[in-house]
Amino acid sequence: MDRMPSVLIVDDEVNILRAIKRLLMQYKLEVYSTTSPVEGLAIIKDKDIDVIISDQRMPLMEGIQLLAEVKNISPKTIRILMSSHSDIEVFISAINNGIIFRYISKPWENEKLVNVIYDALDQKAQQDQLFNFLLKNDHEVNMINEKKQAQRSIFLSKLIEGDINITEKHIREATLLDIDLQAPMFCCLLTSTGEESIEFEKLAKLMSNYILWDREKFIGIIHQEVSLEEKDILVNTVQHIKEVLTKYSPKLSYVMGVSKIHKGINAIKKCYHEAQQALMVENIENKNVNHISYFKDIGVFQLLTIIKDEEYCRNFLEDYIGKLIDYDQKKGTELINTLHALLKNQSLKEAASSLFIHPKTIVFRRKRIEELLEISLEDYETRLNLGIAIKLHKLNQERSQKEE
CATH class of the missing domain: 3.40.50.2300 (Response regulator)
Incomplete structure (x- = not known):
């Protein structure tokens, strides 16, 4: 010494x-x-x-x-x-x-x-x-991992955005980045909904057995080596991710979209877009809560994320819930939220409980909604159209807030 x-x-x-x-x-x-x-x-x-x-x-x-x-x-x-x-x-x-x-x-x-x-x-x-050897070695390993992580993020972004026509060369490149393009996989997209942001490098160290990449507004998580025979693989893996997030920060507020399992060279792109759609649809309703949205559960509402015709959207909203939107704005009421609760819950009692109001109040509001819209909430197609309209309305509100 x-x-x-x-x-x-x-x-x-x-x-x-x-x-x-x-x-x-x-x-x-x-x-x-x-x-x-x-x-x-x-x-x-x-x-x-x-x-x-x-x-x-x-x-x-x-x-x-x-x-x-x-x-x-x-x-x-x-x-x-x-x-x-x-x-x-x-x-x-x-x-x-x-x-x-x-x-x-x-x-x-x-x-x-x-x-x-x-x-x-x-x-x-x-x-x-x-100690000095391990410190130096750890530093070198971290530098290699950081470089690989950056290359992986670029590669995955190109795959998702359709900038790559996958060839054998790309499959070999992906393998060097620890990505198996032909393995069964699914994708999760994670975003913070509270004041605490998510530090990508810190989370990546806790989730070294997953493939992570930074998409600025959210973090992508890919789980490979999926056993298609394991019935609850999605739920079990997501539960593990939730435990890791709790370890990362018990106070973290987030929402996460989860794709279905896919296999093949286009699986990553498909998984990503499904997770994105699940995140977009559910994020409009579940803010500041640790909520998991599965693509397999959002059903017809996934179509809302790809509607681009603004005039069509305005006309659809005007036809089905325009009168409620106007009424709420003029009277300061919350009939749109009440309608949403009526459509989501199985009974009037459950709807009232979700809004923290008396059951008699929900009965009165339901009657007022039916009168204003000149409809019956007992009709299946009416309920379906109203549900789509409300989701579309909330999605538009979310987009407007982001633009501001």
Whole structure:
């Protein structure tokens, strides 16, 4: 090591401190000493101590207790215990539990003590060398992973946006990026709905067994090696992702869209767009809650995400719920939300409960809605059209807010 090796001696007997210090000063060692375990801990915190030697029996603190504290404060400091008492079982236990490196009996032999100290310094040097190697290696691995992650994000974005006509070359490129384009897979899209944003690098470390990429507004998660025979693979995997997100941050608010399972060279693109549609449809209703939306469950409402004709949308909304929208704006009521609750729930009682209002109030509002729209909510096709209109209305509101 570049600097002079340092040794700290802690013993409540001054004569012992002087004797050991006088012995060690003959060698190229920087020696510190104290009769107080508390002061010894202060020195450990303040100095870079390579080896500490502590007596076992001291008034304020036993040596094993002191060295256990040193292990927590400065784990790289090598710890040696000295004692004139024969608590062999205690000392062996301390060695086995990693609290101390070596035990020395009192009275000691000078040559043996010096040899133990140099053994400890050799151990420290090996530890430092290993630590530096791992640190350097970890840094290099992180750089490689970051570069691979960036290349993977670019590659996946091109696949999704249709910029690649997949050939054998692309399949090989994908394999180098840990992507199997021919394996069964599904995709999740994750976005934060609260004040806390999601740090991509931090989440990627927690989800190293998934393929992640950053899409700015949300994070893409691909799960490969899917067993098509496993019935609940989607639910089980999503449950695991939820547990990881809780570990990431218990206060995180998010919504997540989940695709169906697909296989083949176009699977990623298909999975991505399904997860995006699931996210778009459900995100308009479930803000600031940890909500999972499965593409397989959104049914006909997936069509709303691809409607581009603004005039058609306006006419559709005007025909089915225009009068309710106008009424709410003029009167300050919430009939649109009431209609939504009536369509979503199986009974009037459940609808009232979801809105936190009295069942008699929901009965009154239902009657008012039917009068304004001149319809019956018992009719299946009417309910279907109204449900689509409400989803489309909320989707338009979401798009308007994003544009603002």
